[in-house]
Amino acid sequence: MTKIDDIDTLIRPNIRNLKPYRSARDDFDKGILLDANENSLGAPMRHNQNLHRYPSPTQNELRKKIAKFRHVLMENIFTGVGSDEAIDLLIRIFCEPGKDAILITPPTYGMYKVSAAINDVKVVESQLNREFQPDVESILGKADKNTKILFLCSPNNPTANDLKRTELLKLVELFPGIVVVDEAYIDFSEQESMAAVVPQYPNLVVLQTFSKAFGLAGIRLGVAISSPPVINYMLKIKAPYNVNQLTAETALEAFNHMDLINFNIDKIREERDYLVEQLSHAPTVEKVYPTNANFILFKIKDAQNIYRQLAEKGIIVRYRGNEPGCQDCLRVTVGMPNENLRFLKTLKEITS
Numbered sequence: 001m002t003k004i005d006d007i008d009t010l011i012r013p014n015i016r017n018l019k020p021y022r023s024a025r026d027d028f029d030k031g032i033l034l035d036a037n038e039n040s041l042g043a044p045m046r047h048n049q050n051l052h053r054y055p056s057p058t059q060n061e062l063r064k065k066i067a068k069f070r071h072v073l074m075e076n077i078f079t080g081v082g083s084d085e086a087i088d089l090l091i092r093i094f095c096e097p098g099k100d101a102i103l104i105t106p107p108t109y110g111m112y113k114v115s116a117a118i119n120d121v122k123v124v125e126s127q128l129n130r131e132f133q134p135d136v137e138s139i140l141g142k143a144d145k146n147t148k149i150l151f152l153c154s155p156n157n158p159t160a161n162d163l164k165r166t167e168l169l170k171l172v173e174l175f176p177g178i179v180v181v182d183e184a185y186i187d188f189s190e191q192e193s194m195a196a197v198v199p200q201y202p203n204l205v206v207l208q209t210f211s212k213a214f215g216l217a218g219i220r221l222g223v224a225i226s227s228p229p230v231i232n233y234m235l236k237i238k239a240p241y242n243v244n245q246l247t248a249e250t251a252l253e254a255f256n257h258m259d260l261i262n263f264n265i266d267k268i269r270e271e272r273d274y275l276v277e278q279l280s281h282a283p284t285v286e287k288v289y290p291t292n293a294n295f296i297l298f299k300i301k302d303a304q305n306i307y308r309q310l311a312e313k314g315i316i317v318r319y320r321g322n323e324p325g326c327q328d329c330l331r332v333t334v335g336m337p338n339e340n341l342r343f344l345k346t347l348k349e350i351t352s
């Protein structure tokens with residue numbers, strides 16, 4: 001098991017020794033503010049929102065709010081420009097370009113590989129098994145001292161299923177590096193978030209986002225939940241004002257609307273289950289995979305052709321047939337009830 005003292009040994013030496021950028025706002029944020037070369041006369045509009053000022057570099061108020069909601073401490077929370085920023089920062093903190101590697105479990109979210117490639121970091125793959133669960137033995141067999149981060153995604157994109165909690169826990173215990181569990185879709189699932197065990201495992205990083213269940217993809221806010229050493233390194237290397245004022249205010253406001261957020265989650269689950277049932281009875285659909293997310297993966301004869309025909313009729317889904325284990329598969333997001341009906345009707349027209 002990776003101990004808290006081991007985290008430092010996993011960090012790239014240049015990051016460990018980095019002297020971070022500091023602004024006067026790290027120390028003072030009240031008074032006559034003549035420190036940051038802002039436009040003191042104000043923004044051209046939305047005067048009450050202080051938009052002529054740089055936002056908080058630490059976002060403590062927002063981090064506290066998220067921490068309370070996820071039952072952890074502010075010191076366990078990093079906020080970034082989408083979880084995509086967190087993925088990139090983690091690779092930059094732990095992986096030496098041209099030397100180190102990340103381990104991914106295809107079929108999975110595409111950005112882990114892209115971020116690794118941007119950073120000249122190798123990618124080792126251990127395919128999910130036929131039930132789209134991780135093969136713990138294969139993963140551990142492929143890990144060595146240069147395989148710094150294991151990326152897991154639960155519920156997994158594009159397959160939509162939860163990775164079993166027992167397997168996730170085994171991997172967090174046994175993987176000799178950082179284990180990232182990307183929980184972008186966790187609020188649609190019944191499985192408990194791995195955030196609950198962050199205090200026990202200093203090498204665990206849980207990623208969450210405001211883009212899915214919170215319905216706020218447009219504000220670009222992602223969250224990493226981890227041990228304070230990992231969070232401190234993320235804060236150390238991020239751009240000084242990564243989360244902007246409008247994003248922070250909108251996210252804080254969202255917490256006043258939890259009733260609607262929860263209502264919409266229930267509605268999406270209901271619509272999802274309806275879509276699953278309807279797709280299961282559709283004649284050319286060969287398989288509908290179990291889903292714990294706000295989308296569905298299904299196998300259909302001649303998937304690429306169906307994908308194109310749907311698009312010609314104005315219904316855009318995602319062709320996932322090129323992903324390992326997903327031959328002839330399409331991924332469809334749960335839409336508005338009328339959109340779901342249109343999708344089902346159009347699919348029926350194309351295939352009958």
Ligand SMILES: Cc1ncc(COP(=O)(O)O)c(C=O)c1O
Pocket residue numbers: 081082083084085109153157182184208209210211217220221222
């Ligand atoms: C598994 C997974 N992680 C992360 C993201 C990106 O999230 P964000 O919008 O917070 O960058 C997505 C987006 O589709 C995703 O599917």
